[in-house]
Amino acid sequence: MIKIRNLRKTFNIDSVNENLAIDKVDLNIKKSDFITVIGSNGAGKSTLLNLIAGVYPPNSGKIVIDGLDVTPLKEHSRAKFIGRVFQDPMMGTAASMTIEENFSMAHSRGKMRGLKIGVNKKKRELFRSHLKLLGLGLEDRLKDKVGLLSGGQRQSLTLLMATLNEPKVLLLDEHTAALDPKTAQQVMEITKMIVTKYKLTTIMVTHNMTQALAIGNRLIMMHQGKIILDAKGADRDKLTVDALLNEFQKVRGSLTDKSLLSINTVTPKC
Amino acid sequence: MTLYAALGAISQGLVYALMALGVYLTFRVLDFPDLTVDGSLPLGAAVAAVMITKGINPFVTLPVAFAAGMAAGFVTAFLSTNLKILNLLASILTMIALYSINIRIMGRPNIPFINEVTIFDYFPWITKLIVSIGIPGRYANIALSLVIFLIVVICIKFVLDFFLHTDLGLAMRATGDNESMIRAQGVNTHFTIMLGVALSNGLVALCGALVAQDQGLADVTMGVGTIVAGLASVIIGEALFGEMTVFRATLGVIVGSVIYRLAIAFALSLRIGDFVISPSDLKLITAMLVVFALMFPEIRSRIKIGVLKRWGDGK
Ligand SMILES: Nc1ncnc2c1ncn2[C@@H]1O[C@H](COP(=O)(O)OP(=O)(O)O)[C@@H](O)[C@H]1O
Ligand SMILES: [Mg+2]
Numbered sequence: 173m174i175k176i177r178n179l180r181k182t183f184n185i186d187s188v189n190e191n192l193a194i195d196k197v198d199l200n201i202k203k204s205d206f207i208t209v210i211g212s213n214g215a216g217k218s219t220l221l222n223l224i225a226g227v228y229p230p231n232s233g234k235i236v237i238d239g240l241d242v243t244p245l246k247e248h249s250r251a252k253f254i255g256r257v258f259q260d261p262m263m264g265t266a267a268s269m270t271i272e273e274n275f276s277m278a279h280s281r282g283k284m285r286g287l288k289i290g291v292n293k294k295k296r297e298l299f300r301s302h303l304k305l306l307g308l309g310l311e312d313r314l315k316d317k318v319g320l321l322s323g324g325q326r327q328s329l330t331l332l333m334a335t336l337n338e339p340k341v342l343l344l345d346e347h348t349a350a351l352d353p354k355t356a357q358q359v360m361e362i363t364k365m366i367v368t369k370y371k372l373t374t375i376m377v378t379h380n381m382t383q384a385l386a387i388g389n390r391l392i393m394m395h396q397g398k399i400i401l402d403a404k405g406a407d408r409d410k411l412t413v414d415a416l417l418n419e420f421q422k423v424r425g426s427l428t429d430k431s432l433l434s435i436n437t438v439t440p441k442c
Numbered sequence: 443m444t445l446y447a448a449l450g451a452i453s454q455g456l457v458y459a460l461m462a463l464g465v466y467l468t469f470r471v472l473d474f475p476d477l478t479v480d481g482s483l484p485l486g487a488a489v490a491a492v493m494i495t496k497g498i499n500p501f502v503t504l505p506v507a508f509a510a511g512m513a514a515g516f517v518t519a520f521l522s523t524n525l526k527i528l529n530l531l532a533s534i535l536t537m538i539a540l541y542s543i544n545i546r547i548m549g550r551p552n553i554p555f556i557n558e559v560t561i562f563d564y565f566p567w568i569t570k571l572i573v574s575i576g577i578p579g580r581y582a583n584i585a586l587s588l589v590i591f592l593i594v595v596i597c598i599k600f601v602l603d604f605f606l607h608t609d610l611g612l613a614m615r616a617t618g619d620n621e622s623m624i625r626a627q628g629v630n631t632h633f634t635i636m637l638g639v640a641l642s643n644g645l646v647a648l649c650g651a652l653v654a655q656d657q658g659l660a661d662v663t664m665g666v667g668t669i670v671a672g673l674a675s676v677i678i679g680e681a682l683f684g685e686m687t688v689f690r691a692t693l694g695v696i697v698g699s700v701i702y703r704l705a706i707a708f709a710l711s712l713r714i715g716d717f718v719i720s721p722s723d724l725k726l727i728t729a730m731l732v733v734f735a736l737m738f739p740e741i742r743s744r745i746k747i748g749v750l751k752r753w754g755d756g757k
Contacts, residue, residue: 225626246630247625247626248625248628248629248630248631249628249630251625251626251627251628251629252628254626256626262620263620263622263623264623264626265620265623266615266616266619266620266623266624267619267620268615268619269612269615269616269619273612273615274616276609276612277609277612277613277616277624277627277629278627280609280612280613280627280628281627281628282628283609285608285609285610285612285613285629286608286609286610287605287608287609287610288608288609289604289607289608290607290608290609290611290612291607333627
């Protein structure tokens with residue numbers, strides 16, 4: 173489904189700030205795989221997702237999605253294959269526009285945008301039925317501005333918008349990290365429900381090891397731009413938080429205490 | 443203030459509302475501070491004056507002026523998006539370049555064409571109607587301009603409102619609100635920015651063409667301070683109407699523009715002892731007004747949030 177070959181990304185190349193963020197990453201992702209990605213701060217998790225989404229081009233290597241080499245495609249040209257939710261709840265929606273307008277823009281992803289009216293009765297019904305899935309009552313607030321919603325509501329909405337056209341891959345970058353624990357858990361539940369419903373191929377970055385083990389069928393650990401652990405099948409099911417911490421210990425020599433601190437192991441079960 | 447001055451101010455307010463709608467499109471919808479308008483207003487006027495003095499139908503000048511304005515806006519947006527020049531600077535560059543271009547178009551710094559046929563000569567029936575409802579003949583001309591400008595600005599307002607609710611229009615609004623979000627939804631934001639800035643300057647040039655025909659004069663300096671008047675109109679409109687919906691926002695811009703021109707006419711009629719405000723003081727007054735309004739972003743945001751809240755609770 174997704175093939176990543178020899179991917180490499182260096183920021184600020186040829187300057188004192190030169191920074192190798194992704195170092196020769198190879199990854200094969202099967203259809204309907206749900207991969208959780210963990211790793212310390214600065215390991216390159218977000219960079220990997222941004223490269224897949226085409227936010228910036230890699231220095232070398234290629235990315236193939238469903239048989240199509242997307243490496244030369246700009247971000248907006250590959251958006252039709254990709255659904256994304258960011259860490260910042262403000263990033264995924266347009267605050268000054270209404271819920272139905274935001275939905276309409278997601279509905280048009282990958283289609284020509286012309287001079288047809290953005291929200292009509294038929295679309296409104298569709299949006300309403302999707303919003304009902306969330307169970308947040310948003311289906312009755314279609315004409316409310318998104319800026320009026322809470323962080324959790326916005327994040328749930330972004331998730332729904334990202335999956336509206338059943339993307340070939342869903343990229344979640346610590347999408348619950350900015351929420352309070354209870355809301356975070358709610359959004360995780362919604363994530364599970366939507367991913368299961370559409371059998372979406374998903375890559376989810378998380379800081380939270382418990383969460384990384386509670387969801388998905390494959391786990392990847394990154395460190396300094398490399399994949400240092402890739403567990404699937406029975407290996408993945410045997411993994412425990414302690415085993416993961418052990419792996420972190422192994423690379424600790426090059427880890428600062430500060431980055432270890434950012435790895436959170438205590439969470440409510442989900 | 444005389445009735446004549448008031449009618450004149452309203453008529454001016456209506457025609458310059460087209461320009462203010464353009465400013466709304468860049469500053470508010472796209473969040474793209476665009477000063478090109480100081481050059482695209484006389485550009486529209488120059489195009490109209492040259493075509494009319496060459497004997498071309500005055501109605502034809504309007505779409506041509508609009509297209510010329512769009513080209514100017516496109517240049518600004520291109521400099522900003524593709525050549526990565528800061529948007530404000532990009533617009534100043536285009537504005538300065540337009541000074542030379544406008545003189546090239548006219549062949550000299552101004553063209554008076556007061557005796558030529560303009561669009562206002564095509565509606566004797568409106569004039570008759572105006573006189574027949576009892577408006578004195580000396581007001582007939584100014585009332586005619588007022589009526590025509592009112593019709594034009596209302597039509598443009600509704601077209602703009604509709605456009606901003608189409609798929610493309612939504613993408614344009616989102617570009618100004620959250621560029622990375624709309625890019626993730628597959629929109630080429632360079633395109634929406636170019637289209638928006640072009641449309642904005644098209645409106646401004648259309649305004650220039652209408653003003654020139656109304657006054658029978660195109661002058662290369664007539665654009666000086668346009669942007670400040672436009673901003674003042676937008677800000678007055680927001681203070682009165684809030685930014686709730688596109689429909690209200692554009693209505694606010696039009697009303698804001700009329701109020702702005704009325705306020706200026708009023709200021710000009712003032713006499714404080716021996717001191718009389720002269721027309722050349724108006725740019726200073728407008729600039730101070732805009733600075734004053736911009737100095738209080740927290741007040742402005744409170745106005746916005748207040749309106750948002752009221753609307754949210756009303757559900
Ligand atoms: N846009 C950027 N410009 C320069 N450096 C960046 C940029 N994005 C990330 N980096 C650097 O690349 C490295 C990996 O960052 P990132 O992928 O964000 O890590 P994380 O695993 O915490 O998501 C870090 O050292 C970071 O400073
Ligand atoms: Mg990150």
